[in-house]
Amino acid sequence: MSNTDVVIIGSGVGGLCCGALLARYGYGVTVCESHSLPGGAAHSFERNGFKFDSGPSLYSGLSYSPSANPLRQVLDAIGEDLNWVNYNSWGCYLPEGNFDAEVGSKQFEEVLLKLRGEEAVKQWRQLLKAIAPLSYAVMTVPTASLRSDLGAILTVGKFAPALLPYLGNAWQLTGAFDQVIKGIVKDTFIYNWLNLLCFLLSGLPMEQTSAAEVAFMFADWYRPQVALDYPLGGSGAIIDALVRGLGKYGGKLQLSAHVSEIIVENRRAVGVKLKNGTIIKAKTAVISNASTWDTLDLIPPTALPPSYRHQRASTPACDSFMHLHLGINAAGLSSDLGCHYVVLKDWQITAPQNLVAISIPSVLDPALAPPGKHVIHVYTPATEPYQLWANLERSSTTYQKLKQERSEVMWQALEKIIPDIRARCEVTLIGTPLTHARFLRRYRGSYGPSLKAGKESFPGPYTPVSGLLCCGDSTFPGIGIPAVAASGMIAANSLAPVTKHLALLRDIGY
Missing domain, CATH: 3.50.50.60 (FAD/NAD(P)-binding domain)
Structure with missing residues (x-):
């Protein structure tokens, strides 16, 4: 004892x-x-000199x-x-086409102008204007001041004067984000883009994602001179x-x-x-x-x-993940390879096998892999049904076969960035919801609660x-x-x- x-x-x-x-x-x-x-x-964990992130890989506001x-x-x-390295974009393979999405509002306006025209840019600017008071409200009260007892009157209350100008809009922070964009966003691409960001933030579609979460993200990502962060040494x-x-x-x-x-x-x-x-x-x-x-x-x-x-x-619980952790030979790969990509088949974002996220952090931190190599993490974020795996024995041929079948969508997505990826692999690890549950102690391999x-x-x-x-x-x-x-x-x-x-x-x- x-x-x-x-x-x-x-x-x-x-x-x-x-x-x-x-x-x-x-x-x-x-x-x-x-x-x-x-x-x-x-x-993080290591295999044969490759250092992998087991989970999160997109960071901001930390450097x-x-x-x-x-x-x-x-x-x-x-x-x-710790030491941070900065970058400002991730690659998108979407139904409308392929492009690099840069953080910063002006940069995204250029994408909108090219894909959707001036009306879409106008709607985007109106959206930023509507979100601004919410973002200011979120940023005015630091999370460090929050507590769950009456002491919050003093710790949070000290920020009340600065919060007063935004109280007229602050009520929206308690609801879902789709209510914020009503009457503003009519362009289908902007709507779908926001829905994608919400899902990547919370594992939930826009009509179930907290407006406060999205306001925080907009305050951080769509401001001047913004950059994304990656920690040297990985997560x-x-x-x-x-x-x-x-x-x-x-x-x-x-x-x-x-x-x-x-x-x-x-x-x-x-x-x-x-x-x-x-x-x-x-x-x-x-x-x-x-x-x-x-x-x-x-x-x-x-x-x-x-x-x-x-x-x-x-x-209720969000769905689980499929994972690929790969250590590859990087010889001859393009020098402009990005750190992050998302590959989306169609805009049914929450559908299984539809959305794939890709992280190649050794692009930013070469020390994560041996010289001339890269580490890659590919996953289907919170869209893999646990029930497909619930009754399988990890040692069974049925389990092994299903691993190969359900991981194929990740290989195909990665082939859009590195066409000969399968021939380059030196370490190949396939993770399933059972892997997620076992090593991360996640109930049903879940991403977390699905609360609307x-x-x-x-x-x-x-x-x-x-x-x-x-x-x-x-x-x-x-x-x-x-x-x-x-x-x-x-x-x-x-x-x-x-x-x-x-x-x-x-x-x-x-």
Whole structure:
């Protein structure tokens, strides 16, 4: 048995952000990770000298401070950073044609003018004008100020005067983004483009994606002199920075430490039990970075009201992924190869086998691969039905055959960029929803909850069990890195005394 102030279950970005901030606030923190590597869906792994990102690969707002990106705010708070390389576009293979999409509003206007004409440009400018007050509202209140108790009156309230000019529009942030564009966007390509961006942001179509998420994205991507970021060392470098920050303030990370149970005594979470029998007692709180479904499995049946358990267990889940991780011979490839591409068959964006995302990060960071080689990550984002795989044995010939069949769409998409890709491969790894579930501890291999903006709400950090909080993609809208970083920050802030929270805001420039 060991003792600490706070036990955190899972070392995904949300759990590490929460743990590092709590350690900075002065709490004793132990983070328990079931995998042998930290990072959850953002961890990196190596094969034969190739270093792969397991998950996220598109970053922005991280290479400068102050920034509205919650992860950047966490890094500033714990005094950690890493080296970034910048770029400004990704390749698009869409039904209307192929082009490079650059961040920045003027650049996209050039694409619209070429593909759709002056009327489309006019609508785009009207859209930017309508979104501007929402973007300003989102950017005015830093995520670092948020907490889920009455202390928010002081931490968020300090930004109220600056927010006043935008309150007339701010109500739209609570709904779905499709309501923002009504009466403005009539051009079908702009509509479809926005729908694609929403899906890539949240795993949901536009009519279900939070307007606040999209307003944040527009504020970040469609401003002057904007650039996208990639961390040298891959996504694992971000995890390394968070782990350093955790350790700097005395926090501990335990790997291969699988939590089998949350210990509840007298209706209060008081610690966790590991699979190997070890008990870690928590004086202040237990915080779960596991998904809502997996967290429920850890809580004793009698500790939760049946209605709450049923409600959370019934949370709909986004679909899963197919993955290709490839290490290739890069000899003779074009020097203008891009880092990112999206390949879309048609505008039924959420249809299985329709949308493919491609990342070639060694274009930006050659150290990710041996000399003369590239690493490539290809995936179908949140469109692979788990039910196709649910009852298969991983060792079966049926499973192996289905892997080959369902990965073919990714090979074909990649062949549009590198026609002889199959002959170049030196490392080939095919991941399925079962892989996603096994290595990332993802319920049904899911991208996360499928909660419709304006109709269904995320629960935030608190649970009916005293002393048990949650963070991660099950608690805060938006599934990508900014959202899970925000969730970890909010959970940490909600435990911290308001005086320490206000001091942290001053320390990072707010």
